[in-house]
Amino acid sequence: MTRVQPAARGFWLMKTEPHTFSYDDLHAAPGHTTPWDGVRNYQVRNMLRDDFRLGDQVFIYHSSCQMPAIVGVGVIVREGYPDLSALDINSPYFDDRAALKGESPWVCVDVKALGRFDRQIALQDLRLDPELAGMHLLRKGSRLSVQPVEAAAWRHILSMAELRL
């Protein structure tokens, strides 16, 4: 008898600009949950569509702000589905080409806030930590708004943040 092993939980980092949508905004959303829409990069779209699984956990990272930092943890509560904001003329994420086709090629997932770090982990601190060398976020020219996180790095950062889930 063979038994199918459940897939290991995936770990990710998702960037957001706090002046637009912060971790606290996520926590304040109904059910602490929001669709992570507006992604308009094919590499990221493919990850959201093909690799994100229910129960995967994500670091919420604040970018384009005074102190770029990982500020908390979320969990995927709905797997990839069409991001219809691309077809909504009133959305900041409207995509005229998608609208012309009448079909959105973009994908979003639902993210639920799980916990905010007591102590934010600044980009500066991540760079200083030898255990995190090679982390995607720290690579020169890394711009993807969604990135995989190694399990070891995930655990290490959680311990830095002293967050118990």
Add this chain to the structure above:
DNA sequence: GCCAACGTTGGC
């Protein structure tokens, strides 16, 4: 505001 590092676009 600067600019490096990409990604996308579109003419050829």
Add this chain to the structure above:
DNA sequence: GCCAACGTTGGC
């Protein structure tokens, strides 16, 4: 398919 021009991201 090539590649120059342009746009975007995001730290600093």
